[in-house]
Amino acid sequence: YWQEASHEGVRQDLAFAQALVETGFFRFGGDVKPEQNNFCGLGTTGGGVKGAHFKTPEIGVRAHIQHLLAYTTQKHPSTKIVDPRYDLAHAIRLERGLCDTWYKLNGTWAMSPNYSEKIMGVWQRMLGIEAxxxxxxxxxxxxxxxxxxxxxxxxxxxxxxxxxxxxxxxxxxxx
Incomplete structure (x- = not known):
């Protein structure tokens, strides 16, 4: 997460906190399985829909970071696009408005009205962990x-x- 997010100017710690929320702290347990290397629920809609599958964890993390870019900025990723939903997500966000705060991911990235609060809660707990x-x-x-x-x-x-x-x-x- 530190490498991929750094390449794109994304907050590494918050992207990682989002992955923790999305994967149940990497225990998974929902529609996405660990072998999919899908750390942000790309393409899942519930009801057993598995979503995207990435060959390696690195590519899965890159797709997550690129998906964040699709939601948050007009600029395109500096790396080759591996997020299969990047173009669609980016076009929708350009039309409906970019998410320039984590709070604006509520009801857009995930349907939960408290989605960003979950991410921020995990992030705050991360800050309190002793190394x-x-x-x-x-x-x-x-x-x-x-x-x-x-x-x-x-x-x-x-x-x-x-x-x-x-x-x-x-x-x-x-x-």
Whole structure:
């Protein structure tokens, strides 16, 4: 999501929050199945309609980002269009008005009158999650701490040496 959204100037965190809402936090469970790589419900209308299928997760994410562009801006995607509904969605939004806020997706992207509130709620919860340190980060941080400890020990030894010299000088002057 970070790569694809960055290419198009779309907020990565909000697009990802939308994917979490659309997929039930990637548990799916609705009409779209995980193997479809359809993270935004493209082409689903309920009642068992499966919607679009994308060969890879990357292409599925790209289609999601492109669909957001179709709803929100006059500019075309900078990448080759993979969203099968892009032209139709873009034409409709140009005719009826672009969604220049997430709130305007209510009743347009999804029929729910609280659709954007669901996305914003997930996004706010994302902001409150503490980052988890990976094993490689933990290893690096432990080694950084060890390196800093060695540097501190060296600095402490040097400071102690300088302090002794200063004390010796003061003692000599006062004799």
């Amino acid at each position: 988890v340190e990976t094993k490689s980060e933990k290893y690096k941080n432990e080694h950084d701490k060890k390196d800093n400890k060695v540097k501190e020990e060296v600095n402490t030894t040097e400071d102690q040496h300088k302090m002794r010299e200063l004390v010796d000088e003061l003692l000599k002057k006062n004799k």
